[in-house]
Amino acid sequence: MIDRDLKIVTSNWKDCDSIPANEKQGHPYCYNCLMKRSTPCEPCHLLEVFTTGKCKRFEIEDPLDNKTKLVELSPVFDDYGNVTMVVRHSKDISERKSVERVLQMREKQQAAVAKLGQDGLAGADLDTLMLESVILVAQTLDVEYCRIMKHEDSNSVMIAGVGWGEECHSDSETENDGKNIIFCYTLYSGERAIVHENKTQKKFSGLSLLKDHGMVSGMDVLIGCKDKPFGTMNVHTTQKRMFTEDDIHFVQSVANVLAESLSRKETEENLKEYAKELEDANYLKVLFTDILTHDLLNPANIIRGFTEELIILEDDSGKKKLLNKVHKNNEKLIEMMKSAAKFIKLESVDDIRFEEQDIVPILEKVIRNFGPEMNKMDIELDFKSARECPSLINPLIEEVFLNLLSNAIKFSPPKGKITIDISDIGDECRIQITDFGPGISNEDKPRIFERFKQADKGSVKGSGLGLAIVKRIVDLHKGNVGVDDNPLGSGSIFWVNLKKAL
Known part of the structure; x- marks a missing residue:
């Protein structure tokens, strides 16, 4: 307890070994006994409590033991409401502050890895990504030097770095002359950390480049x-520092992001070579189909599962928004890969078997599949058909109607209308699907059935393969497909003519 003269009236001296016995005698000044000062503190929180009569809490680095303390000052009032004494309570919070610093560093490291990973997924240039990574690592760990060394033959060449001069673009090892002693060095092989501490001040052989720059602590991680x-x-x-396991894992995570980007870049280059060869060799088309349906589609489906799980578990709205974007774009990727695989297989087919079958049940099945989607958009569907329409068809024909009705729904406004009409035109059946969407310009009509060509549909995007698949299947049926303007207003009429079974 401390009085208005800033003298300690009473205390639990017996529990305070950091204060010499002679300083505990009498009623010493608080600033002299507790803060090791010859004059009162500036500002004096005690005087503030005496003046305001309100409690005060603050943190200090205690000069008695150099530990972080939480100090609480509470006023003691007399019968007239005057503050006569202040109770000073000090609590050691060093461990808590240490944990807080670790958590803050982890959060900072995770944010850095997330940013780098996001830039990598966005397709950032590799050189830019590597420079960004060394800057992020240096800033996050608060170190002066960070670099990426690329192994070329028997040499290592720096391709990105911060803190290094132009003369430091290559690395070599020579004997240490002892001018600067390495304090510690942390090596990481991908399996476990190996820490070298120079407690005996013995020479740490090699690494002359580090020694010449006065560096005493460091760590290496593999990329790839x-x-x-x-x-x-x-x-x-240049600081004496023992890097923690968290630090090592952080740098390894950054290295893993770079390794993934390098792998993706290599995959992109390989895919470009595949695409060029596919133009001239049909057997390579089959190979590419396998790559799409296995090597690429399987990881995309795994991403779908994980993102859906993370969306459910994530509470942070910002992170949830990013996860939804990843999921949405991954779904587009899956759709594109599936469409591309279908198209490549169809292009390899020269002949298919036909059987007599009524088109009406096939269309009814397709309409049922899209029922929930049309109900969600409140779309009215009017199906007009003859009683029966037997034609010579292959089961592939269902894909035609799935694509055409899917497009009609995509381009229809909410509470819109779609009409499906089957009519008899001599020795052929005509199936028409009419929508009341934005329609297709005369300039685009001739090319929308070509692969990878797509009319401008505003915010609606696709793979550019759906109508190409439609045309390929109709061609295999020796039929015709086309598009006309909707005479009843905006929108389009997609029609398919198929041979009847005579």
């Missing part, structure tokens, strides 16, 4: 697989 790595990411500092 251990058997054939792209290179290493090096972190160095």
Whole structure:
């Protein structure tokens, strides 16, 4: 307890070993005994409590033991409401502050990895991504030096770095002359961390480049697989510092993002080569189909599962928005891969088998499949058909009607209308699907059935393969497909003519 003269009236001295016995005698001044000062503190929180009569809480680095303390000052009133004493309570919160610092650093590291990963997924240029990564690592870990060394033959060449001069673009090891001793060095092989501490001040052989720049602490992590790595990411500092497991895992996470981007870049280059060869070789089309349906589609489906799970678990609205974007674009990717696989297989088919079958039940099945989607948009569907329409068809024909009705729904406004009409035109059946959407310009009509060509539909995007698949299947049926303007207003009429079974 402290009085208005800032003297300690009473205290639990027996529990305070950091204060010498001679300083506990009498009623010493609080600033002299507790704060090791010859004059009152500026500002004096005690005087503030005496003046305001309100409690005060603050944190200090206690000069008695150099620990972080939470100090609470509480007023003691007399019968007239005057503050006569202040109770000073001090609590050691060093451990809590240490945990807070660790958590803050982890959060900072996770944010850095997330940003780098987001830029990588967005397709950032590799050189830009590598420069960004070394800057992020240096800033996050508060170190002076960070670089990426690429292994080329028997040499290592720096391709991105912060804190290094132009003369430091290559790395070599020579004997240490002892001018600057390495304090510690952390190596990470991808499996476990190996920490070297120079407690005995013995020479740490090699690494002359680090020594010459006065660096005493550092760590290396591999970029890429251990058997054939792209290179290493090096972190160095002139401060005596033992890097933690969290620090190591953070830098390894950054290296993993770079490795994934390098792998994706390599995959992109391979896919470009595939695409060029596919133009001239039909057997390569079959190979590419396998790649789409297995090597690419399976990981995309795994991404779908994880993102759907994360969307359910995530509470942060910002992160949930990003996850929804990833999920939406992944769904587009899956749709494109499936459409491309279908088209490639169809292009390899020269002949199909036909059987007599009524088209009406097929259309009714397709309409049922899209029932929930049309109900959601409150779309009215008017199905006009003859009693029966037997034609010579293959089961592939269902894909035609699925694509055409799907497009009609996509381009129809909410509470719109779609009409399906089957009519008899001599030796053919005509199936028409009419929508009241924005329609298709005369300029676009001749090319919408070509692969990878797509009319301008505003915000509606697709793979550009749906109508190409429609045309290919109709061609295999020796039929015709086309599009006309809707004479009853805006929109289009897509029609298919198929041979009747005579």
